[in-house]
Amino acid sequence: MAPGPFEAFRESLRSSEQVINIEDFDVEVVEAMLQFMYNFDYTSVNGASSMAFEAQVYQIADKYDIDSLKEHAKENFSTAVDIGWSMDDFPLAITLAYTTTPPGDRGLRDVVIQASHLHIDDLLSKEYFAEAQRLGEVPPVSTG
Template identity: 40%
Template sequence: MESPNAELMSALASLFESGKYSDLTIVCGAKSYSVHRALICSRSEFFEGACRNPFRESETGVIDLTEDDPEAVEHMVSYLYHLDYLRNSISRRSSRRSSQLSSPLSRRFSTQQKPKKFNLAMVEDPLLATAYAANMSTPMTPPDDQTNQFDTGGTSKLPDSPMADQFMEDPFESVNIETSVDVEKPYLVTHAKVYAIAEKYGISGLKSLARKKFAHQLELHLDSAEFPEACQEAYETTIDTDRGLRDILIQTFRAHRDLTLRKDVELAVRDTPGLAFELFRMASGLPVTSL
């Protein structure tokens, strides 16, 4: 017999797979996703505003995100129904749009990753919180104590970051962030894109999860050829005051000084003023601040 939590997650996945009762469509280029207003709008101020106010989206029931990265949109939608992304392909309900819509190429990642186990008691999500409260009395707020989100392991204790950490502890403490299938590929750029789109559309849980995945994979794939591009992605898709990914990268450079000797990293730093400025301040022994 399924537990109440597993039953709820299964029901959400089934709604998404079948498209049953959907009353909203998210479009991104050649792909579309049949979703549910109650679920989407309760977790994003952007989508709530688009559906509540007298905009074209509220009248047509279609929200066009074609200007966003198709891969990031796909992972965002996956998270809204599965509390995770980089799962098996979710293209089951995606349909080819008619020729009047623009059709940029979509980049898709498909893995055979096994579903992850979640401690739903720690998830601060309105829909899941309501369902959980009916079965348990465990408080929904995660503990106040902070843990090191980026433990480099095997190195001496790093200096305290001069920037205050703007993130509360991630509620997904019981999530096995990556399985062996993800170890083969870093997905650093993917996690940076997901982080950026989560910030853009105000989905805090997804933003926190993407940050954790980014840090974890960076620790495993520091020598990856994807690292320089991930640095650029993190600095070019977030505002200066958003320290989520930037602090992780600066702390990485602080712990691994030889990174600056890599030619590909040097080229990325040259092309990324924000990163170059912060590395200059770090090398000078000054507090790292935004431009």
């Protein structure tokens, strides 16, 4: 039988304190996970950091094996990328899609690849995107 979504928490709950410490994620990301566990939805961060926020929610869902949260975060990430691909933090979203998920996980990667290919000419004309590529912060993209 495959482990359930709470398997990662089981050992912490056996302790006498009944406390779970999650220190490797921002508090807003943990709050989103907890909101989702109760409401099957969460409040997304609005503004320039929404792509990064959704990528981090996807990451915590992957870490704690919460597939429904992972799918929800992917949908929110896709919406954020559709709206924010021209923003200065799009290279960060690409980097997070590639560095916060296992190599075989295509979820967020396919979203940023699709947006990059769709808007490649515009992206390559932006200095912040070209600089991110030069620094190796985003994978190389092709115009062909």
